[in-house]
Amino acid sequence: xxxxxxxxxxxxxxxxxxxxxxxxxxxxxxxxxxxxxxxxxxxxxxxxxxxxxxxxxxxxxxxxxxxxxxxxxxxxxxxxxxxxxxxxxxxxxxxxxxxxxxxxxxxxxxxxxxxxxxxxxxxxxxxxxxxxxxxxxxxxxxxxxxxxxxxxxxxxxxxxxxxxxxxxxxxxxxxxxxxxxxxxxxxxxxxxxxxxxxxxxxxxxxxxxxxxxxxxxxxxxxxxxxxxxxxxxxxxxxxxxxxxxxxxxxxxxxxxxxxxxxxxxxxxxxxxxxxxxxxxxxxxxx
Amino acid sequence: xxxxxxxxxxxxxxxxxxxxxxxxxxxxxxxxxxxxxxxxxxxxxxxxxxxxxxxxxxxxxxxxxxxxxxxxxxxxxxxxxxxxxxxxxxxxxxxxxxxxxxxxxxxxxxxxxxxxxxxxxxxxxxxxxxxxxxxxxxxxxxxxxxxxxxxxxxxxxxxxxxxxxxxxxxxxxxxxxxxxxxxxxxxxxxxxxxxxxxxxxxxxxxxxxxxxxxxxxxxxxxxxxxxxxxxxxxxxx
Ligand SMILES: Nc1ncnc2c1ncn2[C@@H]1O[C@H](COP(=O)(O)OP(=O)(O)OP(=O)(O)O)[C@@H](O)[C@H]1O
Ligand SMILES: [Mg+2]
Numbered sequence: 001x002x003x004x005x006x007x008x009x010x011x012x013x014x015x016x017x018x019x020x021x022x023x024x025x026x027x028x029x030x031x032x033x034x035x036x037x038x039x040x041x042x043x044x045x046x047x048x049x050x051x052x053x054x055x056x057x058x059x060x061x062x063x064x065x066x067x068x069x070x071x072x073x074x075x076x077x078x079x080x081x082x083x084x085x086x087x088x089x090x091x092x093x094x095x096x097x098x099x100x101x102x103x104x105x106x107x108x109x110x111x112x113x114x115x116x117x118x119x120x121x122x123x124x125x126x127x128x129x130x131x132x133x134x135x136x137x138x139x140x141x142x143x144x145x146x147x148x149x150x151x152x153x154x155x156x157x158x159x160x161x162x163x164x165x166x167x168x169x170x171x172x173x174x175x176x177x178x179x180x181x182x183x184x185x186x187x188x189x190x191x192x193x194x195x196x197x198x199x200x201x202x203x204x205x206x207x208x209x210x211x212x213x214x215x216x217x218x219x220x221x222x223x224x225x226x227x228x229x230x231x232x233x234x235x236x237x238x239x240x241x242x243x244x245x246x247x248x249x250x251x252x253x254x255x256x257x258x259x260x261x262x263x264x265x266x267x268x269x270x271x272x273x274x275x276x277x278x279x280x281x282x283x284x285x286x
Numbered sequence: 287x288x289x290x291x292x293x294x295x296x297x298x299x300x301x302x303x304x305x306x307x308x309x310x311x312x313x314x315x316x317x318x319x320x321x322x323x324x325x326x327x328x329x330x331x332x333x334x335x336x337x338x339x340x341x342x343x344x345x346x347x348x349x350x351x352x353x354x355x356x357x358x359x360x361x362x363x364x365x366x367x368x369x370x371x372x373x374x375x376x377x378x379x380x381x382x383x384x385x386x387x388x389x390x391x392x393x394x395x396x397x398x399x400x401x402x403x404x405x406x407x408x409x410x411x412x413x414x415x416x417x418x419x420x421x422x423x424x425x426x427x428x429x430x431x432x433x434x435x436x437x438x439x440x441x442x443x444x445x446x447x448x449x450x451x452x453x454x455x456x457x458x459x460x461x462x463x464x465x466x467x468x469x470x471x472x473x474x475x476x477x478x479x480x481x482x483x484x485x486x487x488x489x490x491x492x493x494x495x496x497x498x499x500x501x502x503x504x505x506x507x508x509x510x511x512x513x514x515x516x517x518x519x520x521x522x523x
Contacts, residue, residue, distance in 0.1 A: 167385055171378040178376035181338060182390035183364035183440060 002136035007253045009132075013142050015249020016149035020204035021222050022229040022241040023156060024197020030236020031172040032190050034086050035094045038078075038101035040223025042198045045071060045105070046205020047214045048113050053206075054120050060210060061123070067206045068199045075198025079191045087190070102220075109216060117215035145207050152203065153242055160238060169193060173236045225252075228267055232274045234284025243282055289352060291316045291444050291475050292337065292368065297346030299336045306332045307343065308499040314444060319466070319476045321486035323521055324496035330479045331373065333496065334446045337477075338370040339363045351443065367395060369442035373449040375433040379422030383413055386421055386436050394441030398473050406435040409465060427458035434465060444475040451480055463489060483521055487511065495520050 025039045046067060053063035082101065086094045122141045129137040160166040168189050171179050180186045205219070212218065229248050233240025248267055255266030262269075274282060290313035299307035306329050314320050322330050335341045337348055339360040347356045355363050364370075378386055387406060394400050407414035410431040416424060424432060430451075437445050450466065451459040463485055470476060470489075480486055486493065493510045495503035497520050503510065510517070 167381060167389055170380050171389060174378050174380055175376055177340070177360075178372070178378070180360045181340065181364060181370050181372070181376070182436070183361050183392070184390065185359065185361040187359075 003257065005133070005136050006138065007257055008250065009138055009142070009146075011250035011253030012246060013146045013149075013249070014252060015246040016146050016153070017204045017208050018222065018225050018229055018249060019153060019242050019245035020149060021201040022226040022233070022245050023153075023238050024194075024200045025226045026230040026233065026236055026238065026241045027169065027193050028083075028197050029230060031169060031176065031193055032083075032087055034083060035091055035098065036083070037095060037098040037223065038105060039098075039197070039201055039226060040219030040221075041102055041105035042071065042075065042201040042219070043205040043208075043222045044109060044217075044219035045074065045198075046202030047209045047212070047218050048109060048205075049202065050120050050206040050209035051113065051118050051214045054209075059123055060120065060207065064203060064206050068203055071202030072195045072199045074202075075195035076191050078198070079194040083194055084187065084190065106216065113214075115216050117213050119213045120209040122210045141210060145211065148207055149204075152200065156200070156238060165189075165192070225267065228271050230281075232271055232281055234281025236285075237281065237283035240281055240283030288315060290314055290349070291318075291351060292477075293349045294333070294337060294343075295347045295349065297336055297343035297348065299332055299341055299343045301332075301341070306499050307336060309346070310496075310499070310501055312337075312494060312501065314475050314477055316443075317470075317473045317475055318492065319470045319478065319490045321490040321493045322477055322479045322496065323483065323486065323493060325520065325522055328496045329499040330496055331448055332499075334370060334448055334477065334479065337446060338368060340370075364390070364440065364442075365392070367441075367443040369437035369440050369445045371433045371437050371445065371447045371450075373452065375429045377421040377424070377429045377432055377436075379420060381421055383417045383419055383421070383424070383432060386432055387413070387439050389436065389439075391439040392441060395443070397443075398441075400441050401438040403439075406438060409438075409468065410435055427454050427461070430454065430458070430462055431465070434462075434469070438469065438474075442474065444477070445469070446477045448479045449481070450478050451482065451485070459485070483517070 021039060021043050025036060028034050028036050049067040049070060050060065050063050053066050054060050057063055082097060086097060126141045126144050129139050131137050160169055168179060168184055172186065172189060176186055179189065225248060229241055229244040232247065233244030247270060251266050251270045255263045259266060278284070293313040294310050296309050296311060297307055298305065298309060310333060312333065322333065324330050332341065336343050339355065339358055342357050347354055349355070350363065350366055350368055355366065378389070381389065387403060412428055413431055413435055416428060421432070451462050454462065466476065466478065466489060478486065478489065487507050487510070492506055493503065494501055495516065502520060503516055
């Protein structure tokens with residue numbers, strides 16, 4: 001029983017982290033029509049920022065507070081330098097350029113931080129475990145990570161549903177030409193969306209670092225899993241990404257325990273099942 | 287002599303290699319409603335898209351309120367006071383009626399009282415009833431009304447309206463024409479494209495007819511009505 005419970009917790013917590021990466025990926029694809037293969041690199045950026053900033057400041061949450069604006073500026077710069085040239089181009093060109101960016105980011109990572117894996121300390125006030133439902137003990141830090149992800153997810157939903165910029169984001173998903181014709185400079189809107197997506201992925205990398213350890217290529221599995229989540233949830237749907245990420249997290253956690261020999265395919269089997277029943281994804285419009 | 291609110295000066299617009307607009311001169315005076323006519327594929331939509339910045343004329347100039355806006359971004363041109371309602375209405379399906387209306391609401395330049403939600407709702411009571419519905423839950427006629435309301439909420443100096451009543455039931459058409467009269471009476475200039483000659487003759491004082499990317503007629507209702515050959519040749523009636 002407490003194995004099941006532990007796997008549920010692990011699955012949800014992993015799913016929530018994946019959501020942070022997948023939400024930006026789905027918005028960039030839904031609004032700007034860009035397939036961004038380098039999105040996992042921003043998760044990696046977060047993990048290494050976590051390493052450096054935590055060694056400087058001594059606290060993971062200070063690193064998060066500093067890392068998010070750094071990632072935002074970095075994302076805005078990458079959009080301006082590279083991504084904006086892809087909006088009018090086809091998917092092949094998008095995939096080529098953003099794959100090239102992965103190689104560049106990996107090389108930069110090696111030059112700056114080296115290839116040695118590192119670990120980031122869990123803050124002392126969140127170390128240890130608590131007993132949950134009197135059944136199992138679970139690390140406090142992982143619970144804090146899940147809580148933080150939920151807060152970020154709620155904040156994002158609030159922004160998208162209730163604010164002016166959120167209205168622009170939703171409108172951009174259905175008709176970006178009309179957004180521009182109504183007087184909104186879509187260059188700035190797209191830069192904001194991209195940079196916000198980068199910050200969210202980086203935030204995931206930052207808070208996950210004390211759980212996972214930090215190593216080269218840490219973003220690659222995140223990218224693949226996020227792409228699966230985007231497909232399952234429906235392109236452009238943040239709500240879909242949320243549900244999809246939790247499903248994937250649970251499937252992954254239970255797959256590892258109960259079908260270890262098929263662990264790596266469970267996630268794709270889930271994607272296939274969704275595509276067969278709902279080709280546009282769970283919350284897609286297709 | 288007053289200056290036009292909007293003018294195209296000898297514009298040539300291309301789609302790729304196809305030369306679509308061929309040296310078009312076009313102007314709209316303040317407060318004026320102009321109808322834009324012509325058979326299918328003659329370049330009416332392309333002219334409107336060139337005026338709002340969605341396509342850039344290769345040569346020639348677009349002047350709006352005295353400023354050269356050729357090649358500016360559509361968002362810049364929109365904020366300068368030019369509103370465009372495309373043929374497909376461009377309603378955001380995943381925004382509610384209120385959200386569509388307030389999406390781009392901004393104050394005008396103070397020459398006329400600003401449009402508010404209340405004024406839009408009294409112009410279109412139907413929109414008030416449906417204010418919390420999603421854009422894609424509206425009928426075609428309601429979407430047209432919403433697209434007009436949304437354009438008005440930007441408090442423009444001029445509205446370019448492509449295919450104003452296409453695909454609407456006769457009753458709804460009459461409603462749209464009546465509204466456009468009310469809007470014109472507030473002093474907003476307008477360019478209206480439609481297929482229905484009689485309705486346009488009743489709406490506008492000046493009419494511009496396009497054929498193969500050129501302007502073949504520019505004159506008053508009286509002159510156009512009298513020119514049966516031109517009507518037959520270019521408007522197919
Ligand atoms: N995106 C495009 N690419 C290439 N050619 C185009 C494009 N849009 C329009 N055209 C061509 O430009 C010409 C003018 O088209 P336009 O849509 O401006 O005509 P229109 O007068 O608005 O016609 P309609 O009454 O059917 O709306 C047509 O020959 C059309 O085929
Ligand atoms: Mg047309």
